[in-house]
Amino acid sequence: MLKNLDTIHKDLFKDLEKSVVEHEKLLSRIDKGKNGVSDATSREQHHYILLKMETLTTNF
Template sequence: MKTATSNTKAALLLLGASLDVLHQESREWLETIAFWKDETKFFANLLNKNKNKTSEYADMLKNLDKIHENLFDYLEDDIKQHERLLSHLIKGQKGLSDMDYREKHRSLGKRMDLFTNDFREFKKMVFGYVKKL
């Protein structure tokens, strides 16, 4: 019987550590988004400095910049909501599933990866445009 209790405690410790790792990853995502927001402001300022050279391309970049800014907010809100769910899960709130949390975490991870790639392409476009000025 003692072995079963030890195994249960070990499983709970591993589960807690795993949730802690997922929490840390979510915090890193939020920090990344905050950095991206700063980068977006920098790009907006950079593009605004060259307003007298306005072209369709520059306007497109400005619009894309606004879109990214709005997407940051949606992604950030989803991650914060995910963190609140973790808090309720850790507190043992009834009706919450560890598996649902983990699935949502995987989904958010995929969204972060996709957005990272999209934002990287956006930055390449801005740098390419500025080099031509």
């Protein structure tokens, strides 16, 4: 079971890392004034990442 737990932890961390990179790209697009990108979208993504981080911290 501990081996599985380690794998789950790594997978969750990789997923969180991917989400952060995508969020940074979105922030860059907002900063550059790209069309079709809103501050609200960024805030939603940020909130989602925060929830994922809290889950990872709380459960591991």
